[in-house]
Amino acid sequence: MNKLKPLTQILLCAQFLQVGAAFAQEPMSMSGMDMPGMDMPASAPDANTKKTDTDSMKSMDDMPGMEHTHNEQPPVQPSPPVGSLPSSDGSAGKSYHVEGMNMAAMEMDDDPLIAKFMLDKLEYVHGDLTDSMAWDGRFRLGHDLDKLWIRSEGERAHGSTQSADAELLWGHTYAAYWDVVTGVRHDFGNGPSRDWAALGIQGLAPYKFDVEATAYAGPAGRAAMRLKTAYDLLLTQRLVLTPEIDANLYSKDDPDRGIGAGLSDTSLGLRLRYEIRRELAPYIGVNYVQKYGKTADIARTNNDSAHDLQLIAGVRIWF
Amino acid sequence: MNKTTLKNRPANPARRRFVEGLAAGGALIGAGLWQNPAWALDSPSQPAVLSGTDFALDLVESPVNFTGTTCMATTVNGQVPAPLLRWREGDRVTIRVTNRMRVSGSIHWHGILLPSPMDGVPGLSFNGIAPGETFVYQFDVRQAGTYWYHSHSHFQEQTGLYGPIVIEPREPAPFTYDRDYVVMLSDWTDEDPDQVFRHLKQMSDYYNYVKPTVGDLIKDARKEGWANALSTRAMWDKMRMSPRDLSDVSGATYTFLTNGVTPAGNWTGLFKPGEKIRLRVINGSSMTYFDVRIPGLKMTVVAADGQYVHPVSVDEFRIGVAEIYDVIVEPTEDRAYTVFSQALDRSGYALATLAPRIGMRADVPELDPVPVLSMADMGMAMGDMAGMDMSGSDDMKTKDMPGMDMSGSAKTDAGMAPVADASGGDVPVLQHAASEYGPSNSMRADQVSTRLDDPGVGLRDNGRRVLTYADLHTVGGALDPRNPTREIELHLTGNMDRYMWSFNGIPYSQAEPILFHYGERLRIVLINDTMMHHPIHLHGMWSELESPDGNFQVRKHTISVAPGHRVSYRVSADTRGNWAYHCHMLYHMEGGMFRTVVVA
Numbered sequence: 001m002n003k004l005k006p007l008t009q010i011l012l013c014a015q016f017l018q019v020g021a022a023f024a025q026e027p028m029s030m031s032g033m034d035m036p037g038m039d040m041p042a043s044a045p046d047a048n049t050k051k052t053d054t055d056s057m058k059s060m061d062d063m064p065g066m067e068h069t070h071n072e073q074p075p076v077q078p079s080p081p082v083g084s085l086p087s088s089d090g091s092a093g094k095s096y097h098v099e100g101m102n103m104a105a106m107e108m109d110d111d112p113l114i115a116k117f118m119l120d121k122l123e124y125v126h127g128d129l130t131d132s133m134a135w136d137g138r139f140r141l142g143h144d145l146d147k148l149w150i151r152s153e154g155e156r157a158h159g160s161t162q163s164a165d166a167e168l169l170w171g172h173t174y175a176a177y178w179d180v181v182t183g184v185r186h187d188f189g190n191g192p193s194r195d196w197a198a199l200g201i202q203g204l205a206p207y208k209f210d211v212e213a214t215a216y217a218g219p220a221g222r223a224a225m226r227l228k229t230a231y232d233l234l235l236t237q238r239l240v241l242t243p244e245i246d247a248n249l250y251s252k253d254d255p256d257r258g259i260g261a262g263l264s265d266t267s268l269g270l271r272l273r274y275e276i277r278r279e280l281a282p283y284i285g286v287n288y289v290q291k292y293g294k295t296a297d298i299a300r301t302n303n304d305s306a307h308d309l310q311l312i313a314g315v316r317i318w319f
Numbered sequence: 320m321n322k323t324t325l326k327n328r329p330a331n332p333a334r335r336r337f338v339e340g341l342a343a344g345g346a347l348i349g350a351g352l353w354q355n356p357a358w359a360l361d362s363p364s365q366p367a368v369l370s371g372t373d374f375a376l377d378l379v380e381s382p383v384n385f386t387g388t389t390c391m392a393t394t395v396n397g398q399v400p401a402p403l404l405r406w407r408e409g410d411r412v413t414i415r416v417t418n419r420m421r422v423s424g425s426i427h428w429h430g431i432l433l434p435s436p437m438d439g440v441p442g443l444s445f446n447g448i449a450p451g452e453t454f455v456y457q458f459d460v461r462q463a464g465t466y467w468y469h470s471h472s473h474f475q476e477q478t479g480l481y482g483p484i485v486i487e488p489r490e491p492a493p494f495t496y497d498r499d500y501v502v503m504l505s506d507w508t509d510e511d512p513d514q515v516f517r518h519l520k521q522m523s524d525y526y527n528y529v530k531p532t533v534g535d536l537i538k539d540a541r542k543e544g545w546a547n548a549l550s551t552r553a554m555w556d557k558m559r560m561s562p563r564d565l566s567d568v569s570g571a572t573y574t575f576l577t578n579g580v581t582p583a584g585n586w587t588g589l590f591k592p593g594e595k596i597r598l599r600v601i602n603g604s605s606m607t608y609f610d611v612r613i614p615g616l617k618m619t620v621v622a623a624d625g626q627y628v629h630p631v632s633v634d635e636f637r638i639g640v641a642e643i644y645d646v647i648v649e650p651t652e653d654r655a656y657t658v659f660s661q662a663l664d665r666s667g668y669a670l671a672t673l674a675p676r677i678g679m680r681a682d683v684p685e686l687d688p689v690p691v692l693s694m695a696d697m698g699m700a701m702g703d704m705a706g707m708d709m710s711g712s713d714d715m716k717t718k719d720m721p722g723m724d725m726s727g728s729a730k731t732d733a734g735m736a737p738v739a740d741a742s743g744g745d746v747p748v749l750q751h752a753a754s755e756y757g758p759s760n761s762m763r764a765d766q767v768s769t770r771l772d773d774p775g776v777g778l779r780d781n782g783r784r785v786l787t788y789a790d791l792h793t794v795g796g797a798l799d800p801r802n803p804t805r806e807i808e809l810h811l812t813g814n815m816d817r818y819m820w821s822f823n824g825i826p827y828s829q830a831e832p833i834l835f836h837y838g839e840r841l842r843i844v845l846i847n848d849t850m851m852h853h854p855i856h857l858h859g860m861w862s863e864l865e866s867p868d869g870n871f872q873v874r875k876h877t878i879s880v881a882p883g884h885r886v887s888y889r890v891s892a893d894t895r896g897n898w899a900y901h902c903h904m905l906y907h908m909e910g911g912m913f914r915t916v917v918v919a
Contacts, residue, residue: 077802079869082769082844082887089752089823090807092834092917099832099917101897105442107423107473110819110826110911114520144520144819145758176761176814177559204816207556234532278518278525318521 115141116318123314128305132157145173149181154189161189167198178203185216191257194218223251244269253294260294279319285312340385340574340581367398370405374414378424385574385581388509392479399579400503400603401482408463408489414456418448427471429641430625430876433458435896438858440471443897443915447472463488464625465599465643474512477905481505481603494621496647497594504660504669506573506604516906519567523818526569529664529689530561562692564850567906568606570666582670587677592653598646602638605905608663608852610637610778613656614684618646620786624875627794636786637775639854639879641903655679663777665689690777697850698764698883743769743867748846751810755824760812764848767885769867775881788864791873797863799891803842811847811880818910826911835892835918844887847880854879858898863889877903892918
């Protein structure tokens with residue numbers, strides 16, 4: 001099973017190489033224009049334009065009454081070039097209502113209330129020591145720029161919920177690709193439950209990485225952070241490979257929940273889904289979970305492993 | 320691996336039926352009678368033509384079946400498309416429209432000059448037509464040519480409420496023809512359009528099945544090397560954009576129709592060899608640009624958006640949503656010809672046949688390769704293209720990208736003197752409104768092309784003579800010889816990822832009306848900051864497109880603005896009232912790319 005590890009690394013490396021290649025091209029100068037592919041025969045006659053006159057003349061011969069039309073236009077003053085006239089966006093500075101318009105009657109709504117329930121992961125996890133079921137989903141309800149979010153992830157094994165959390169967040173879009181989210185998180189499952197205040201961002205980073213970064217503050221001075229990023233690589237229009245990295249950090253030990261301070265755990269996932277339709281995509285994949293520091297110690301104390309290579313089968317559903 | 324080209328005949332029978340539609344599809348009237356409106360203006364037996372000065376139209380919900388699934392359509396008199404209306408220039412027409420649907424409805428007369436209260440936009444020029452009510456439209460017909468009409472209420476245009484208008488001129492046309500056919504192109508979906516819109520809001524690329532894949536990357540790498548292929552891909556990914564973001568709604572849900580007939584149904588126009596046929600091609604679709612050609616026949620374009628143009632002979636033309644071209648074809652052989660209208664994203668096609676006898680068919684061409692947008696299409700300045708080699712895309716070979724000429728020695732031809740040059744070139748975009756920097760807009764062009772002679776993405780250098788706006792010259796010139804005295808500059812904007820659309824980053828719900836001063840001659844400058852085409856339609860007044868040096872070019876009612884382009888046109892504010900001004904992509908309009916204009 002460990003054979004899969006190098007594969008994961010290679011694929012991740014490929015991603016970074018791609019990013020690196022792009023950075024290498026960053027310096028933008030005209031010297032970059034001297035590319036072989038850019039060298040175009042600008043002097044070559046434009047076949048399209050050259051043909052126009054003769055063609056249209058010929059057609060006009062066939063059409064009585066058209067011979068002199070080119071001379072019909074009255075002489076006009078030369079036109080002022082674009083950009084030379086007083087310019088504005090034309091706004092009247094008055095509302096629709098003032099102008100007697102009834103926008104409700106137009107039955108158009110450019111910012112409708114939209115809901116989306118997305119179960120990104122609903123999967124069976126076969127690990128080194130235990131098998132479990134895991135989920136990771138989110139629900140959004142709202143308008144283009146302001147939404148209610150419910151996010152939840154967790155796992156169940158041996159008939160009980162192991163570690164899980166649910167978040168209730170308000171999201172506001174502050175830039176084209178970015179939302180700021182704020183709200184609460186509730187941890188449940190094994191051990192005592194915990195509550196947090198949450199503040200984070202989520203969106204699409206350059207190079208099309210889906211990113212979620214959230215900071216949490218709890219009672220007794222507890223703080224935590226969670227980072228998630230994923231990338232969709234289209235093998236075909238329906239077969240999509242998604243590498244994914246998750247990481248959790250905590251400021252304080254929480255042995256009752258098996259957590260040590262610092263970087264507690266990371267998870268590297270690679271899932272291959274097939275979109276039967278957009279909303280329904282079964283997948284298989286691998287996931288490598290690594291626990292660090294005290295978190296790893298606690299795991300070992302509990303006869304658990306500090307790392308786990310998991311095989312996954314699941315389904316992605318949204319509606 | 321490469322799934323970008325749909326085969327003309329998908330192997331899967333269900334998919335084939337979906338793409339090509341039912342042979343006998345269409346509006347279902349009464350007790351199971353199939354009826355296809357077969358418009359042949361100068362040919363016998365035309366069931367769906369209404370002519371005269373008094374018309375009674377019923378808005379009704381009727382069952383239709385284009386794909387094997389029966390759906391409810393919004394129709395006029397139970398027909399999809401709606402009946403062809405024949406008017407005469409100079410007549411006063413009276414049209415009684417009765418709404419027999421359960422929801423409010425309306426009819427807008429697209430491209431027709433009329434008083435604002437007759438324009439048919441609910442909330443703006445009248446209150447809409449409530450269920451059970453009759454609204455009487457009455458106006459003088461002051462123009463001639465080919466136009467169309469459609470609902471301006473919610474998504475009724477998508478569900479079938481559109482039809483052609485032919486206005487006979489008082490003076491004979493400056494060309495002759497023996498046959499006269501309307502070719503009305505449209506896109507049909509079995510989905511509820513509200514659901515289509517919801518899908519786009521939930522996932523903006525929901526209907527896009529031509530996204531770049533690893534297979535495409537490998538193909539590109541073979542052509543141009545891994546370094547180039549990877550850096551091109553990385554550049555698009557860095558921008559969070561896709562060079563295959565061509566159509567929001569595609570053949571994944573659409574079945575494309577010609578005169579309300581599926582490709583399998585094969586609408587046929589008859590001719591005798593040697594006859595001249597006038598085809599009045601109307602794009603009545605909601606979201607689809609079509610590239611139209613008739614293999615084996617030259618098409619002479621004689622009118623654009625209803626207005627005569629100096630004839631120009633082409634092999635192919637791109638027709639934006641709501642645009643209209645009248646063409647003359649002269650088949651001399653005793654054989655069938657295919658009228659092939661492929662969607663811009665090559666996700667499907669509408670099909671019709673011209674034939675000497677019914678039942679004949681000609682070969683159906685393969686769909687062209689899926690176009691790939693270039694950085695120039697994105698309005699990226701040259702500096703951003705450093706290191707990019709897009710030779711993988713066919714578009715790069717074109718000479719229609721003057722900005723690219725700069726790599727060589729100094730050129731004196733097109734492109735270097737962008738403002739004054741008649742053929743245009745690349746110009747920097749000097750400013751963007753502050754509102755364009757908000758979350759509702761994700762792109763701002765650095766540099767745009769003013770050229771009208773660019774055939775457009777996917778048509779450049781395809782070996783065929785493709786119509787461009789540079790070919791179109793309205794007979795008789797501008798209606799109003801005055802020069803414009805001011806400019807209104809608007810940028811076409813959007814956040815594709817969230818499916819938000821707007822002018823200047825402000826969706827219509829947040830915007831204010833635009834004011835035209837009655838009697839003035841003004842210029843509208845449109846800059847397309849997005850990566851999609853937008854057919855912009857001003858109600859009630861002509862849009863007189865200018866050449867890149869600011870002179871009159873062609874009179875239209877709908878002006879298509881390609882990505883990375885700037886266009887300018889003149890408007891005479893000669894009719895008082897409230898008017899709509901919007902992108903004619905239905906879901907772009909609904910998504911906010913809509914403004915109102917007050918002429919006062």
